[in-house]
Amino acid sequence: MTPKLVIYFIMMYWGAFALIATTVAMATMGSSLEKKAIYNNSTQHYFNISPRATTETKLTSQSAEVQLTKSAVVSTPAVLDCPQHSYVLAVWRIYLKNGTSCYISYKRETNSTERNCSKNMNWVSRPDQISALRLKSPEFSSEGIYMCSIAYARGTFIYKYNLTVLAPPEVTLTHTINGTAVCKAAAGKPAAQISWAQRGDYDTMKETLHNGTETVTSIYNTTNTNEDEVVCIISHPAWKDARILNISLDRYNERRKDATMKILYSSLAGLLGILVLSLFIYAWRFFYGRQTDPTIMKSPETISARQSIQDNELEPYATFVQVENMIYDKTGDFVQA
Structure with a gap:
């Protein structure tokens, strides 16, 4: 083998090796940059605590939303769960049917919480351990949408509850x-x-x-x-x-029969009372009327006795009149003489 041929093979092998190493390095760097961009975008999105949906970026493919219905009994504590991930930010957003809204959030980096909800809504426990929400005493005014958003390294996770409050009769x-x-x-x-x-x-x-x-x-x-x-x-x-x-x-x-018998006995007693009262009135009018009615016929003895009493009552008056007349006559004779 000539020296030129040896140099040619060495350069060919070294070129192939350099090309493979460059390709691997570029692929590794690109993957790291993509993960970092996803993490930064998700963190920035939830630090702003925006109620809008996630923008159409690569983060969308890393997000998930679950819609649930939840019922709570009035005046009975209720718990709304949230995904348990190693999150950097947890936010509960509440939109009530009466038009009001509020939020509760926890930021792991600073171990701080923010809220403007009433004391009726709070974390179940430490938010760095459990991100679930507790409703201390649900009322009818507590109905609405409860949305838990979790931001973590791989994207976001959302639980969306439609809460209704029940009242047992x-x-x-x-x-x-x-x-x-x-x-x-x-x-x-x-x-x-x-x-x-x-x-x-x-x-x-x-x-x-x-x-x-x-x-x-x-x-x-x-x-x-x-x-x-x-x-x-x-x-x-x-x-x-x-x-x-x-x-x-x-x-x-039995009670109905007893009530029927009571009504029957009461009716009979009432009728009997009316009958006795009627008889009493009739007897009173009969006997008292015989003594006062002038149209009743009287016996001759009664009439004769009553006439004798009247004559005896009038006899002194008649004697007085006769004496008076005699005195009047004598006085007249004396005046003429």
């Missing part, structure tokens, strides 16, 4: 004397569902109250049933299991 089952069973679920949100275990004739009504809750009333006709009891079934989203209420009809049938 107060349930009752009563039986009336007129033969109906009334099953009621009062002040529930949303409206409860009422059904009856036995077939029969019933009517269900719904009433909306001023605070947005609803009262459902179902009236079951028990007069046409042969069952010893009626069973009312009430279901509501605030409960895991339905409420089952039952009531015996025997006791109320």
Whole structure:
């Protein structure tokens, strides 16, 4: 092999090696720059705490959003979870249905938090460990959108909750004397569902109250049933299991019979009292009227006795008149003489 040929092969091998090494170095540098750009963009985006969606950059491919529905029971603590990543920034944004909004944020770099939400909303624990949010006492005004945004090295992660607040109803089952069973679920949100275990004739009504809750009333006709009891079934989203209420009809049938007998006895007593009073009035008028009525015929003895009494009463007056006349006559004779 000639020296020129040897030099040619050496240069060819060295050129190929240099080309491969340059290609590998450029690929490594490009990957590092891309990761750094993603990290910087995600951090800058959430440090600004902007409510807008992530811009259409390479960060979009590294982001994920999960939309969830969540229900809370009124006045019962509720927890909204957030992705547990090694994040640099965690932000909760709340947009309530009444038009108000607020936020709670934690920045790991400075171990600092910022907030303008009420004390009813706070972190479950230390935000550097758990980014979940606790609602101490949910109310109807707490309904709205709750969005947790996590910024970490690989991009962003978003949990978006649509929160609704439920109100369990107060349930009752009563039986009336007129033969109906009334099953009621009062002040529930949303409206409860009422059904009856036995077939029969019933009517269900719904009433909306001023605070947005609803009262459902179902009236079951028990007069046409042969069952010893009626069973009312009430279901509501605030409960895991339905409420089952039952009531015996025997006791109320006895009460209805007792009430009927009381009404009957009262009516008979009233009629008897009216009859006795009528008889008393009739007897009083009969006896008292015989003594005062002048049209009643009197016996001859009674008339004669009454005439004698009148004559005896008039006799002194007649004697006085006769004496007076005699004195008047004598006086006249004396004057003429």
